[in-house]
Amino acid sequence: MKSSKKKQIVIAGAGLIGSIMAVALASKGFDVTVVDGAKNQDRLERNKGRTYALSRTSKNLLSNLGLWDSKKLNVSPIENIVLSTKKKADDTICHLAEFNKENSKFDPSSYMIEDSYLRTVLESELDRNKKIQLVNSTEVIHDETNSFETKIFLSDGSSISTEILIISDGRESGFAKRLNKRFFKKNYNQVAIVGNLSHENSHNFIAHQIFLSGGPLAILPLQGKRSTFVWSLPTVKGKNLSASEGEIFTNYLKENVGDILTNPSLIGEKKIFPLYLRLLRDSIDNRKVFIGDSAQAVHPLAGQGLNIGLRDVASLVDILLNGKKLGLDLGGVDLLKRYESWRSFDRISLTTYTDLINAVFSNNNFYLKALRDLGMNAIDRSPLLKDFFIKEAAGEYGNLPDLMKK
Secondary structure: OOOEEEEEEEEEOOOHHHHHHHHHHHHOOOOEEEEOOOOHHHHHHHOOOOEEEEEHHHHHHHHHOOOOOOOOOOOEEEOEEEEEEEOOOOOOEEEEEEEEHHHHOOOOOEEEEEHHHHHHHHHHHHHHOOOEEEEOOOOEEEEEEOOOOEEEEEOOOOEEEEEEEEEOOOOOOHHHHHOOOOEEEEEEEEEEEEEEEEOOOOOOOEEEEEEOOOOEEEEEEEOOOEEEEEEEEEHHHHHHHHHOOHHHHHHHHHHHHOOOOOOOEEEEEEEEEEEEEEEEOOOEEOOEEEOHHHOEEOOHHHOOHHHHHHHHHHHHHHHHHHHHHOOOOOOOHHHHHHHHHHHHHHHHHHHHHHHHHHHHHOOOOHHHHHHHHHHHHHHHOOHHHHHHHHHHHHOOOOOOOHHHOO
8 A cells, every 4th residue: 555644634526615625725824635536627527518606705705715707717797687487378477576786786696607617717726726735536435533633545545644534525425425424305306407508689697587387497697698597397397308309498498488588599418407405414523524515405496506515615714724723623523513513504594495495486386376476576676675685695694704705
């Protein structure tokens, strides 16, 4: 076996959250080692075509880390959010509520960003930053933990010891399985069809959420005359629709978006994902902490998946930086419990919030739909309620970590 090395902090997983975690820790003077089973190019290709909605506080985080460059990232601000529903009687799309930039009094509450641009910026930073060591093309086989350190054994025969292991290995976390971590899980019996579109008209940086009988359809603006869509549907219906040919699919899409998009056509392939709620009952273990999708997975309806993970990042940086200043053991139980205490309420409330939204907006019950529409119209007429929901979308709630402040 190759020799073992001792590192201050090790991150398992170089996805978006793991990579941003590394940059954030390095910015505070920590030495970080990131271990990932893929090569740089594989990570660039892995989520090609995928897009994310970033909240205003997530933008603050990237800005504070020197990663925010709207041109390099090809950012598309969301200037307006329009909620609507489709009436069965005449297939017309009816307005429910609207949230525009003026409601927020500040910058846009959200931004659309494409995976390929963000990943390119991150890979460049990982390669450039002297405080970060990236170990590619090797996976963690198993780990051993004692009172002083965690030791991970890698597939290339080497091993690394560390004070604290930060786990960011995705929804199907191998670490969580090996440690027999307990989850709260709820299967929505839904799938999300996602993809990108080109169209002839300008979207004017408006995000649309259309509540259809089969499930909600989000149309989100990208740079140029392009948009991304996320369509949540019952599993069988979604699989059948996803399997249809490109022209058949876009024709069906046209029938459901009205005049929002003119002559939309698919860019690249559409993808389909099963939808479920998955929440670790506790995100810490002996000298280990789970962040991002390895700790929680939520319904995409509220567009909060990446934002919750970035809040994990900023919160953990605050905790570890405070511990470093006090000379505490970075992987000690006291620091990890502080992190868990801080994040647990937020994680539970956000997952409950997205679960409730899905229950309300994916339900075809006549009376519930009527109440939902009335509620949306009431919000549309109330500046105070609009302000509340804009702040929620912007991530401006609760005890904000320092890196998420402007």
